Amino acid sequence: MKRILSGIQPSGKLHIGNYFGMMQAMIRHMDSSDLYVFIVDLHALTSVHDRDRLREGTLEAAADFLALGLDPDKCIFWVQSDVPEVCELTWMLSTLTPMGLLERCHSYKDKIAKNIPASHGLFSYPVLMAADILLYQAEVVPVGKDQKQHLEVARDIAIKFNNAFGETFVVPEPAISESTAIVPGLDGQKMSKSYGNTIPIFMDEKPLRKVIMSIQTDATPVDEPKDPDTCNLYALLKLFASPEKMEEVHGLYVNGGAAYGYLKQDLFELINEYFKSARARKKELLDNRDYLRQVLAKGAEKAREKASVTLDLARDRMGLKY
Ligand code: ADP
Ligand code: TRP
Secondary structure, three states: OOEEEEEEOOOOOOEHHHHHHHHHHHHHHHHOOEEEEEEOHHHHOOOOOOHHHHHHHHHHHHHHHHHOOOOOOOOEEEEHHHOOHHHHHHHHHHOOOOHHHHHOOHHHHHHHHOOOOOOHHHHHHHHHHHHHHHHOOOOEEEOOHHHHHHHHHHHHHHHHHHHHHOOOOOOOEEEOOHHHOOOEOOOOOEOOHHHOOOOEOOOOHHHHHHHHHOOOOOOOOOOOOOOHHHOHHHHHHHHHOOHHHHHHHHHHHHHOOOOHHHHHHHHHHHHHHHHHHHHHHHHHHHOOHHHHHHHHHHHHHHHHHHHHHHHHHHHHHHOOOO
C-alpha cells in the first residue's frame, strides 16, 4: 500500500478547485492506501493573523473533509500544529536548503504581488511543506498543479539530505490529475481564495445561484459557434455533467446555440445537487464541535507517533544525539 499524504490551508472557505484538485483524490484513496490528510494551520499563519478566523477555518476544514466522506478511522487526519515535531524538522532542513531554491518559487512571488506581507515565514513556506511530507515518509502527494514546484523543492531537499547524511527520507512523487489540474474561477483565472473568484463547496442554495450567474463569459451571440476549450463555463460544466450531457453541450458550442444563461442554470443545478447531502452533514458536524476536536486529537496522537520515529532518525543522522 502506498503512503499518500496531502494538506490544505484553513485560510478561507474551501472551493471546488480545492475539491477537484486535491480533496476528491484523497477521499478516493481511502480504501486503497496508507492515507495521511492534514490541515496546515502553520502555513495559514503566513496569511491569516486573525485568531477567530484561523480557529473557525480549522474546524470548518475538518468538517468539510468529514462531510465529503473522509473516514477518520481509515486514515490519519490531524491539524499540523498539533505535531510540533514538524517545526524542528523544518529548522534542520532549512540549514541545507539553498537560498536560490526558495528564491525561484513562483508561489512566493505571486503572493507578494498580491500584497501578502513578505515575511520570512512566507519565504520559507516550502521548507515547512517539505518537512510536512518528509516527516511522514510520504511516497505520493496529490496536489493541484500550482503546488508542483513546492513538491520539487521537497524532493530536492530529501535528496540533498540523503546524500549528505545517508538514506533517511523517502523521495516523494507528486500526483497531479490532468483533467482537474487547474480548475478555473469565475473570471477564468485559476480558482483561488486569494483571487476572490471561487465557488465555495458548501454555499447555500441562494448565494450559490448568484455566484454561478456571475461567471464571466464572452459576448458571442447565442447562435454563433463558440470555442469550448477557452470557455471557463464549459470547463466547470465538464466537472459535474454526465458524458452524455457534455456531448450535447459540446454540440451547442461548436454548431451554435449555446446560451450561457441556460448553461449557468444547468451548472447551478448540478453543483447544488452534487454537494446537497454533504452540505447538510457539514451543518451537523459544525453543531458538534466537541466531536470534531475529538477526531482531530485522536489523529494528532497517531500522527505524532509516526513523526517522532522519523525525527529521531533525522536527529541521529545530523549528529543531534550525543
Ligand atoms: P487557494 O489557492 O484557494 O488558496 P490552496 O493553496 O489552499 O488553495 O490549495 C489547496 C489544494 O487545492 C492544493 O492541492 C491546490 O493545488 C489545490 N487547488 C487550489 N486551487 C485549485 C484549482 N483552481 N484547481 C486545482 N487545484 C487547486
Ligand atoms: N502548500 C499547500 C497549499 O497551499 C498546502 C500544504 C502544506 C501541503 N503542506 C503540504 C500540501 C504537504 C501537500 C503536502 O495547497
